[in-house]
Amino acid sequence: MTEVLDFKPAVTQAQDVLTIRDLKAYYVNDMFGVRREVRAVDGISLTVRRNEVYGIAGESSSGKTSLIKTLAGAIRPPMRVVDGSVNFSFGDTHIDVYAEPEKMKAARWQNLSYIMQGSMSVLNPVRRIKHAFNDFAFRHMGLDRRAFRQRVESHLQKLGLDPNVLEAFPHQLSGGMRQRVTIALATVCEPEFIIADEPTTALDVLVQQDVLGLLKEVQARLGSSVVFVTHDMSVHAAITDRLAIMYAGRLAEEGPTQAMFDNPQHPYTAHLIASLPRIGDVSTRKSLAGKPPSLANPPSGCRFHPRCPIAIDRCSKEVPEMLPSAIGGRVACFRAGEVAVK
């Protein structure tokens, strides 16, 4: 990169940018007199440091999107934060997301940007792409129109998009192109904190690598933090520094990515890693036995116990706590470390 860096103070020590404490967020629906509570985030604590890529993995409907919505302060009814807190600290600004919503509003797009799952939701189907950039990014960049346009164009090019897409309507682009447009939107301001929900799922492998490379580059250059959600374990392998595995609204395990791939401590982590298909291998891959758990009525004790190959009696009765694991992370399992891959 030859570009001149924006002036941002270099922060070297590992500092917590985001702290989540015992967060509980439920979807509460009162329908036809029946109250349904989906406990999508059920007691999660974690911290994200400056200058790291923090991955969140887990099966579909384990609550990944819900978790990030709560930490981005993007919750709306029927979702409710029932308990716990989310704190950001950007330099000298400290924001308690649920105590100070106005401060959070100011931080959006400038300090923090959120790439949502399902890219179309941010793009207005009847307006050209360039309007989206003008609406979201122009104010925050402090450039004049020409310079802004140039910056946007060069940014799009880095993502492998022709600047002509600015003149297109969303429906004229392929799924992958739209996805990249939203990534461009979220990163063009170069925010300190990027939250990305499945940003690469609609992309082919080559473009996926470019996008991951770009995210990593922006992140490393600015020393910013990225929370990266995807169910694709190989993407986690490629860019995250630390990884959290969610299961049924809770964390199952957290730790340094490399160590977790080498030596998963939780049986569910082990399963996720072992189930990755590889080219050249056609042996039948089994999906996990049993049904995904219902978040409205989660299993007792360890939520994984109905599907866990090494469950013991205790697992259905007691809830395992998140405790320090042997590989320098945390794990919630009574038999942590008793599974080795392969």
Place this chain on the structure above:
Amino acid sequence: MSKLLELDHVTKLYPVGGLFSRQSIKAVNDVSFSLDADKPEIFAIVGESGSGKSTMAKMMLGNEVPNSGRLVFDGTDISTIRNRSQREAFMARVQPVFQNPFEAFNPLTRVDAYLFGTAHRFAGANNQAEKERVCDEALQRVGLSMAEIKGRFSHELSGGQLQRVAVARALIPSPKLIVADEPVSMVDASLRMSIVNLFRSLRDELKVSIIYITHDLATAYYISDRVIIMQKGVVIESGDARAVLDNPTHPYSIALKNAVLPPDPRAASAAIRLRSAAAAG
């Protein structure tokens, strides 16, 4: 030997640029292949983003008409299907699964409306109990149930749940051909395998042919019988899936195969760094 689906030199152009420019891009450029009626198979279409895969799917579903060439489904040219009864007969036998489940369900419509509509029109379910039974059966095949879906809006379900509902819906009419445009991109590895395994059992048990459009070379390798690789609208390589993916010959296919991220942090991050460096230098 009769053909289930035949594409004969199909080309699709889209105009680009402003109001006054007459330029166009070839989203799909002279593509030909066919599926046999007696031999159900999973036919994978892989290729880079914007290479025309979704456009092909739209043409197979009769949503777009090619600028030249023909698409023939079971003896009838798809572009000649005009009136409602023909169209409904066609839809009872060809069903889609769309790329982005958040787009495929109208946010203001309850998700079950799509299921009930399909059950009513294509599976002859007339009363509510019958509809629910038919839909529940299909949902069970993808690991869901009517109880979980009933009355919900699309934003109340996760991406993976939605995509499974979409697959279940496509199964209701017992079609001959399913055109699945990236059906697994939104679901996790475990579910991905279960959907992909479901496709396999559909092929083997119900004799359904499946057009499987994907970026995921690993699952394409895992389930498909034949594959074509596309780049900028052109088929650059085609043939038996295993053979092509084991030994790709076109430089782009080779690049694509090599770009599959290895499921190991050290190797994967090295791959990303290498590619960024190549792009920068």
Place this chain on the structure above:
Amino acid sequence: MFKVLRDLLRYNREFLFGSLLIAIILAVVVASYFAPYDEMMTYAVIPDMPPGSEYWLGTNSRGQDMFWQLAASMRNTLIFGIVVALISRVIAIAVGLISGYVGGKTDQAIMAFNDTLGALPNIPILLLLVFVLRDQMTWPVLALTAALLGWTHDSRLIRSVALSLRTREFTRHAAFSGMRTTQILLREHLPYVMPIVFFTTMNNLIWAIGLEVTLSILGFSDINRPTIGGMIYWANAHSAMVAGIWWWIAVPMVAVVMLFIGLFLLAMSVNEYIDPRSRLARMGA
């Protein structure tokens, strides 16, 4: 629904103020059904009485109580406007949605017709018709004619949204789920054009009422049937301003302004509520 109304009243000032104005007007309209004497009757009360405790809004030179005149006129004028707006809404929605959904050549043909019709001058056409039809020109005929002239602009707006909906994936998904075209248009697309429909209904209502007032002031309608425009027509015919009977002019004027402002405020606030984006936001998407 009730909750929505309550929230709108509580948090939305435009809605509160608009509904107040419209409520007053509606109360007056309802009152018209309890009039003590036939609205067509003249010299029922003492003429030329200024507003006061006995005759709230005064009486006119034709011996009519202005309050009861206003009530009947308001009712007739509103009914006229609503009939025009409803008929032209149905046409605009049908033409707009179908044209946008079908697209291609058909769309171009429909829009060409649409634009031609839209370019025709309205008042001269209506005047011509009035001269041709003379006595047959009853208010329902006039309403129908106005409706047939008043949808073109709005159908174009609706069509532009429908065109973009056509390319959305959920439209195709609905078709493959066995939904018939009418179902798709009504269930899937209509909610997205509702904001436009509401906004243009208000415009159309105002336009129709303005049209009625204009024609009546000029005396080109059934002048015995009380309408807002008709009131002004009679006031002019009796040189009310010169004679110092200002309330004869002022009452219909103020009423019409109240009606317009009320409609405008209501449309604005309801629009915000009905917009799919904000609606989705409320649903928690």
